[in-house]
Every structure is written in structure tokens, then in C-alpha cells.
Amino acid sequence: MNKPKFRFSALTIRLLLIFLTVLCAVPFLVVFINSTHSSLDIIKQFNILPGDSLKENYNTMQSLVDIWRGFFNSIVITVPYTLLTGYFGAMIAYGFAKYRFRFKNVLYAIVLVSMMIPSQLSIIGFYRLCLNLKMTNSYLPFIIPGIANATTVFFLRGMIEQSISDSMIEAPRIEGCSEFGIFNRIVLPCIMPGVATMCIFNFVASWNAYMGPLIILQRKELYTMPVMISMIKGLYVTNYGAMYLAVAISVIPIMIVFAIFSRYIIDGLTTGSEK
């Protein structure tokens, strides 16, 4: 009696999973395929196979706006930001994990609370700060905050407490190694996998950031990728092939990162939430 029912549900499960896979993948496929078709092809039919207008679309795209400029600008912000989150995140986490000092719990509570603050809601104050610091049209307001990334601190503190024993720190200390030397040469290499995981998340978050750059960057040549993408509809009007290609280019870096690191990313998500 139980058997046919189970077979039925096994089939529905399979179908549901396949349906969701298609739903997640097809929008990207359509973008990649349509980026190789002429705008006329795109409005005439639903394309299933790649076309031969990639080069044409590329030329149209570049003639209207230099997408690689946006790509380059995003890299210029994202890479230093990510490195700062990794290095300083580890350093601050180490300070909280392995030193005893007064007000430690209060200070750590501030770190935790800052994680929950909806940062987008202080964007007007952020704008005013950048005006006062003469940092509009500068990338610094997006790079420097990497030093104070609370999520990275939270994640790495747990990791340091679990994997770095006190004796690992005390031995070099007796040998006369400086405190920063211990951090740089012993602690940091040991927690590198965790640092890398957090760096991937921070890279993605920084790459995707939109509202901040939209407000602070006023000169067109400074626009980041998401800001450019949001303006594409107005720029390309009916050049659909070029639009699809631009979307494809904006999506590819993240897809590559995910293809290489998907395991770390999902493991990072998983361990992060278990705590």
C-alpha cells in the first residue's frame, strides 16, 4: 500500500527539483544566447541556439558606453575593499579572541549591533559625510569601510577561538616574537581558509553594491558596473543585443567566482548560520 504512494512522490520530487533548476538557470541562458543575436532576431523569435551577432553587439555596446570602464572601476573598488575586510577582519577578530581587556564585552556588543543596523537608512548622513570630507567622486568611501566589517569579525572570532590554542601564541611570544609578528606569521596563515571564505562573500557584496556608488559618484567615468547597468535601458534604447551582452558581462564575474568557489561559499554560509 505504501509503495505506489512513495513512487509517486519520488516522481513529483524529481519534477519539482528539475522545474526549479530550469527556473534558476533559464534566465541566464536566455541572456547569454540573446547576447549573440541581433536586435531584430531577438524581437522576432524566442532564440534557443546561439547566433552570430556577438561581435556586432559588442561594437554597438562599446560605441554607446564603455562597459569595460565600469568593469574596471568595480574592480578598483572591490579588490582593495575585499583585502581590507580579510586582513583587518582577522586582526580585529584576533584582538577580541585572544586578549583580555576591560570593556571587551561592551565593545564586542557594539560590533554585533553594528551587524544588524540597516545601513542603507543612513545613506543621507553618509552622503553628507562624503561632502564634508570632499570625498564625492572618490572610491575611498567604499573602500575604507572594509576595515570595519562586523560579519567578518564575528565569523573569524569564532574560528580563531576554535582553532588557535593559547600555546600556539605563547611559544613564539617566549621566543621574543612581537604581537603583530605572531598575528601575521602564525595566526593569519592558520585561519586563511576562513579569511578566504569571508573574502568571497565580501567581494560579491562589494561588486553588487548599488545605492552608495549611485549617490556618491557623480562623474560618469567613475560609474561602477551596477550603476551602469541600471542606466542601460536609457542608453541603448532598442539595441537589445547590446543590452543582453552588457547584462551577460556584468553577470559573468560572479558566475566564475561561484563556479570555482561554490563549495566554500555554501560551507561558509552553513557554518556561519550554525553559530
Added chain:
Amino acid sequence: MQAIPETQMRRNKRSKLDRGWYGYLFIAPFFVVFLIFGLYPIISTFQLSLQKWDGLMPAIQIGFKNYARILSDQVFYLSLWNTIRIWLGNAIPQFGMALVLTAIFTFFRVRGKNFYRAVFYLPNLITATSVGLLFNLLLDGDNSPINQLLIALGVNGAPISFFMSKTLTSGLVSFVQWWMWFGYTTVIILAGTTTVDKSLYEAAMVDGASKSQTFWKITIPLIQPTLVYLAITSFIGGMQLFDVPLTLSNNLGDPGKAVLTVSMYLYNQGFKNFNYGYSATISCVLFLFIAVMSGFAYKAMRRKDGAYKL
């Protein structure tokens, strides 16, 4: 080992690790940067909410006039309702789907679990502005790929003018948000279920409990902290929704401001109309709303079984 008194051990530990001063040095960068780029903007936003400022002239103190204005601002209420509606429209199916998938992965041996997990999670990583534009390209216009598909399938009423209808546009924003987030929610809930002791399931099965009984009576209560965490973070994020409705619609939240969210409204007030003071007021009111609602939600969900800590 146990022979050493605890106090002595502690003293011993302290003497060797007593370089607390360095602790401050290591954590100082966080607080310096947080004070400047985190706390100052918050205080400044609150100050601005009591001022009138166009970005050029010096700001003028006007007391609570902005707050009086927001109380009778119909567009603000509309945007708040839009934001809540769009969030409910994606959060409910998102948690529903995530729970279904969790049940599937918990009770059935599905091959390729890691593959599915990765594929479902992928949309969450993609730039939200790109996702918004992508779905706009797929849907907008009589010749859009989706409409061509609908025509080919002989669907009644195709081609559909998706972005002429308020209901459809709002539904689509919810759908895109669902598409971006159901995988993330699933991954986190699944992670929560790995902490559930497997022997509990076996015991329940031995006692004759069905799979669905086991799921509702054992799995769900045990992963409740994860669900509370997800519900609250989803609410906080959902109330700040900006990128997707902006790029999916025509950058203005049309038709008829159907997908104008609070964040879009505060952006428009500040950076299009140059009412920075009023824009800051919208931020403060939304902040208060988020804080109060998540506080209530946390209390209400915690009171149910009071035993755990988030």
C-alpha cells in the same frame, strides 16, 4: 589535570596572556572606521531629519516639521504599503518553498543534493540591478522572450503588457525577490536541520509517526531559532528593497507608483528633489518601524517556547 585548582590555572593563563593593551590596538581600526563611516552617518541622518537642507545652502533647523509632514504624506504610506506587500509576497512563498525543499532533502535520498543547493543559491549572488534589468528585458514589450513563449504556447491574452498593470508589476517584483532568495533560505534552513539529532527521527519513526508528523512536530520546532533569525533578517532586508523594483520598472516604480518602495521614495526625495532633510526623516521613520516590528516579532516568536537564545 583535574588536580590543578581552577583559580591557579586562571592566574597562570592571565600572567602569560596579559598583554591586554595590545587587544585595544588590534581592535582599534574597527572602532575608528565604524565611528566615521558607520555611526557618524546615523547621527547625521537624525540631525538632518530636523533640518531643511537642499545640499547647497546651509541647513536650517525646523524642529519636527518634517515629522509632521510625513504623518500626512500619502505617498509615504503608499510606499510603505508597497514595501510590506512586496515583502510578504515573496517571503511567504520563499519560506514555504524552502521548507518543502528542506523536507525533501531531509526525508528522501535525493541524488545531487549539493548540485541543487548550489543552483538554487546562485541567483542570490548575482547583482540585483542586473537581475532587475534581466527580467525587465525578458518581460517588457509585446516581443519580449516571455511573450513570444506565451504566444507560442497559445496562452490566452498573450502578449501581456506586464508593466502596464499595477498588480502584475508588483507581483513580478515579489517573484524576482523570491527567485533571488528562496535558495539562500533553503541553504540556511538545511544547515539548521543538520544540528537536529538523527536519532530523534528514528525514534519517531519507530513510534509510528509519519514523515509529515515528524517534520512538523520535530524538525520545525528544533530549527525555530534559524527560522526566527531568517524571518527577521528577511524583514530588515525587505524593508530596504531598492535595486530590483527600480531596475525592473522604469526607475520610478511605475505604473502608478505600484512598486515605489520606501527606499526609492527616500532616494527620490533626497537626490532628485533635493529635500535632504525630508529624505532623512523618511529614513528615521523607516528605521523606527523596522526596529519596533523586529523587536515585537522577536519577542512574540521567542515567547512561544522561551527556552532558546538567538
